[in-house]
Amino acid sequence: MKNWISTVAALALACSAGADWRGEMPEELVALRPNERTASVYHSYEFEPIADTPPPDGFKPFYISHYGRHGSRYLTGSAVPDVMSALEKANKRNALTGTGRSLLADMRKIAAVHDDMKGQLAERGAWEHQRLARRMAGRFPEVFSRRRRVHCRSSVSPRVLISQANFTMALKDAAPQLEFDFATGERHHKVINPLHWARMDKPDIATRSEKIAESFAKDGIDPKPLVERIFTAGNPPKKPIKFAQALFECASICQCCRCELGGLDIYRYLEAGEIEALSRAMSARHYLVMGNSEEFGEFVSASEAKLGRDMAVRAEAAIADDRIAADLRFGHDSGLWPLAGFMEFEGPGDRVKFADSPSACPSWKWLPMAANFQMILYRNAKGEVLVKFLWNEREMRVRGVTPVSGPYYKWSDIRPRMGSSTTR
Numbered sequence: 387m388k389n390w391i392s393t394v395a396a397l398a399l400a401c402s403a404g405a406d407w408r409g410e411m412p413e414e415l416v417a418l419r420p421n422e423r424t425a426s427v428y429h430s431y432e433f434e435p436i437a438d439t440p441p442p443d444g445f446k447p448f449y450i451s452h453y454g455r456h457g458s459r460y461l462t463g464s465a466v467p468d469v470m471s472a473l474e475k476a477n478k479r480n481a482l483t484g485t486g487r488s489l490l491a492d493m494r495k496i497a498a499v500h501d502d503m504k505g506q507l508a509e510r511g512a513w514e515h516q517r518l519a520r521r522m523a524g525r526f527p528e529v530f531s532r533r534r535r536v537h538c539r540s541s542v543s544p545r546v547l548i549s550q551a552n553f554t555m556a557l558k559d560a561a562p563q564l565e566f567d568f569a570t571g572e573r574h575h576k577v578i579n580p581l582h583w584a585r586m587d588k589p590d591i592a593t594r595s596e597k598i599a600e601s602f603a604k605d606g607i608d609p610k611p612l613v614e615r616i617f618t619a620g621n622p623p624k625k626p627i628k629f630a631q632a633l634f635e636c637a638s639i640c641q642c643c644r645c646e647l648g649g650l651d652i653y654r655y656l657e658a659g660e661i662e663a664l665s666r667a668m669s670a671r672h673y674l675v676m677g678n679s680e681e682f683g684e685f686v687s688a689s690e691a692k693l694g695r696d697m698a699v700r701a702e703a704a705i706a707d708d709r710i711a712a713d714l715r716f717g718h719d720s721g722l723w724p725l726a727g728f729m730e731f732e733g734p735g736d737r738v739k740f741a742d743s744p745s746a747c748p749s750w751k752w753l754p755m756a757a758n759f760q761m762i763l764y765r766n767a768k769g770e771v772l773v774k775f776l777w778n779e780r781e782m783r784v785r786g787v788t789p790v791s792g793p794y795y796k797w798s799d800i801r802p803r804m805g806s807s808t809t810r
Contacts, residue, residue, distance in 0.1 A: 457511025458642035579721035678727030687727030695805030
């Protein structure tokens with residue numbers, strides 16, 4: 387255990403180096419950077435003020451079941467190399483406008499920080515998880531003062547493992563008496579991120595959803611004005627819409643890498659209407675693939691049955707064992723958002739047409755970097771158990787279940803919808 391803590395400490399220090407930027411937090415400056423909320427799942431976490439409805443008299447929190455998406459990261463996929471390739475080729479032909487040459491200079495900075503860091507956790511992502519852990523410990527001190535055992539499970543992704551490292555180290559700092567155990571591997575990954583495997587088993591659904599998203603983007607995005615500002619006449623990229631979407635991803639990720647990029651802004655190359663159209667296409671696609679959409683929500687939500695059962699069984703173990711304080715899971719957006727539909731939460735679990743989702747169920751609000759879910763169990767002296775749900779630290783209401791009061795539900799009313807068994 388001591389060796390593991392030493393390793394985590396070294397990793398966290400490496401992730402946090404040079405973090406003078408931490409005083410610049412989105413919740414304080416988002417009004418000055420409104421474009422950041424157009425970034426869908428690339429939006430950095432907003433730390434809003436915590437608000438708790440008091441539980442019924444006599445009930446105290448004793449256990450937390452947690453799922454955390456990894457924190458702010460570098461881009462995955464091919465957006466950076468695709469944009470760089472189009473710009474560099476045009477530059478060699480002297481086919482960039484002055485705006486295009488300025489964009490190329492900025493894109494070279496983005497490419498440089500992404501070198502050998504594709505998909506890895508950014509410095510802000512490490513800090514996000516440290517702060518989330520400290521807020522959890524401060525919000526529910528009774529849980530961590532009375533119990534010691536914390537079970538941690540993660541996907542096999544490095545950005546997830548480093549997020550877990552930062553979260554658990556900060557939690558350990560806040561409650562030194564806690565004892566942690568850790569596990570990862572494909573077996574755990576299949577429980578934490580079941581939608582990934584469900585889509586592999588149903589490739590027709592994956593193909594159909596991608597085609598629908600592509601058609602929506604094609605109908606809503608006009609890349610011509612953007613292309614004409616960047617490339618000289620007669621020299622557009624081969625796929626203008628794909629170029630515009632890739633450039634928008636690069637603009638979106640700058641907030642995640644604010645420390646590494648020194649506050650670089652790529653949005654300035656886009657007009658307001660272009661940002662809106664590109665944002666709608668990206669947000670709608672993410673909701674279609676991971677949210678509770680009218681088109682595919684039944685399939686997406688049903689994929690979470692294994693995770694729901696796992697949460698329920700482990701919660702019951704904590705009810706029976708007064709040593710267990712928490713089960714912490716760390717994974718991905720595709721593991722987290724479907725849980726909202728499975729549990730039928732009002733807000734992140736709303737079922738709407740995917741085309742309406744950018745305003746009706748916005749991904750920047752429900753699935754930013756470091757998005758999180760918490761199930762808190764409460765008990766009174768009689769042994770009665772209540773449960774409260776938090777999504778991104780906000781209290782949630784469950785559709786179709788009558789609460790005891792406010793956001794507090796009888797565990798016996800919630801338990802049946804989470805399933806009856808699981809494989810540990």
